[in-house]
Amino acid sequence: MADEKPDPQKTTSSLTTGNGEQVVRLVIEAQSTSKSRWGTKLLGLLLLFSIILNLMLLSSYGDYFNEFDGPLERYHSGSKDAEQKIALIRVGTTIMPPYTERILEQIKKATEDDSIKGMVLVVDSPGGLVADSHQIYHRLSQFAETKPIYVQMQRLAASGGYYIAMGGGDKGKLFAEPTTWTGSIGVIIPHYDITQLADKVGVQSEPLKTGEFKDSLSMFKPISERDREVWDGILDEAYQKFLGVIENGRPEMTRQQIEDIATGRIFTADQAIANGMVDEISFLDDTIAKMETDLKAGPMRVIEYEYPPTLTDVLLGSASASAENEMSLLKQLLGSPAPRAFYLLGGSQ
Structure with missing residues (x-):
C-alpha cells in the first residue's frame, strides 16, 4: 500500500483534558498562495492600465493646447541647396476623414509657399467620399491657377482618385505607371436590404418619423419607386459634377467621349491613354524630372510633408493605427445610419 502523502492544508494537534482524555484537534489551514499570485497580477495590470490612461490624458491635454503650425517639410530628392522647390503631395488612402484634412493642409501650405514652383500629386487611391473628393479638387484647382500640377498615378487612381487628378486643370499633365488601373467614373451609395433576414429572426422596424423620406434607404425596407426617384436625382447631380470636372481637366475630350468612358469600368494604363484619360506612361522619378525640365528654372529641390507623431500616436503604436485605418472605411459604410x-x-465597398 502506497504511503499516504500528508495534506499540506491540514495539521493536527492533541491536548489532554483534566480527566486524562486525549482530544485530537484538526486544524485546516487554507493555502492562499495561488490566490495571492493572481491577486498580485491583477493589481499589476490595474496599475499598468492606470499609468497608460494617465499618460494618454496628459498627451491629449498637451496635444489640445499645443500650437499647430501645419505639416513639416521634408527633403525628398533633387538639389539640396536649391531655393526653388517642387512639392510632392501623396494621396495614398481612401479619400475620407481624417486624411482629407491632412491633404488639404498640405496643399494649402504648398500654395502659400512662394518658393514652390510646381506640384507633383501622387495618387494611389480607390476614391472616397463625394464631398471630400471635391474639397481636394477645389483646393488643387486654386493651386493650379498660378502653378502647374503633374499627377502621377500609381497602383490605383480610380473614381475619386481620378476626380482629384482633374485638379491640375487644362494645363496639368497626367502620368500613369504601366500597371496603373484608373477610371471607375461614377457614383455609388451603398444600400443593404436585410428585410428577409429580419423576417426570419422576427425583427421589425417601426421608426417614428416626420416625413415620407426620413427613413429612406433603411435596411429594413425595400426601396420604393418614390425613394428611387429622389436618390436617382441626387446620384445624377453628383455624376454630372464628375463629368464636368473631367471636361475641365481634359479639354481635348468631347462630352460624348467622356460619357462613353463614364460607365464605372476600370481602365488599364494603355487603355486610359487610348481613350485620352492619361497623357503618358511614366514613373515618379521621371515625372518629377519632366516637371523640373518644363519649369525651366534650374535645379529644384523636391520636398514632401509629414506630421510629427504626438505622444498619443506613440502610446497607441503603429499597429493600432494601422488597424484603425483598415476599419475606418467599413465604419463609414456600415457604421452610420446616414446615407453617404x-x-x-x-x-471597395
Whole structure:
C-alpha cells in the first residue's frame, strides 16, 4: 500500500483534558498562495492600465493646447541647396476623414509657399467620399491657377482618385505607371436590404418619423419607386459634377467621349491613354524630372510633408493605427445610419 502523502492544508494537534482524555484537534489551514499570485497580477495590470490612461490624458491635454503650425517639410530628392522647390503631395488612402484634412493642409501650405514652383500629386487611391473628393479638387484647382500640377498615378487612381487628378486643370499633365488601373467614373451609395433576414429572426422596424423620406434607404425596407426617384436625382447631380470636372481637366475630350468612358469600368494604363484619360506612361522619378525640365528654372529641390507623431500616436503604436485605418472605411459604410455618396471603386465597398 502506497504511503499516504500528508495534506499540506491540514495539521493536527492533541491536548489532554483534566480527566486524562486525549482530544485530537484538526486544524485546516487554507493555502492562499495561488490566490495571492493572481491577486498580485491583477493589481499589476490595474496599475499598468492606470499609468497608460494617465499618460494618454496628459498627451491629449498637451496635444489640445499645443500650437499647430501645419505639416513639416521634408527633403525628398533633387538639389539640396536649391531655393526653388517642387512639392510632392501623396494621396495614398481612401479619400475620407481624417486624411482629407491632412491633404488639404498640405496643399494649402504648398500654395502659400512662394518658393514652390510646381506640384507633383501622387495618387494611389480607390476614391472616397463625394464631398471630400471635391474639397481636394477645389483646393488643387486654386493651386493650379498660378502653378502647374503633374499627377502621377500609381497602383490605383480610380473614381475619386481620378476626380482629384482633374485638379491640375487644362494645363496639368497626367502620368500613369504601366500597371496603373484608373477610371471607375461614377457614383455609388451603398444600400443593404436585410428585410428577409429580419423576417426570419422576427425583427421589425417601426421608426417614428416626420416625413415620407426620413427613413429612406433603411435596411429594413425595400426601396420604393418614390425613394428611387429622389436618390436617382441626387446620384445624377453628383455624376454630372464628375463629368464636368473631367471636361475641365481634359479639354481635348468631347462630352460624348467622356460619357462613353463614364460607365464605372476600370481602365488599364494603355487603355486610359487610348481613350485620352492619361497623357503618358511614366514613373515618379521621371515625372518629377519632366516637371523640373518644363519649369525651366534650374535645379529644384523636391520636398514632401509629414506630421510629427504626438505622444498619443506613440502610446497607441503603429499597429493600432494601422488597424484603425483598415476599419475606418467599413465604419463609414456600415457604421452610420446616414446615407453617404461615394466616388469609389465598386468592389471597395
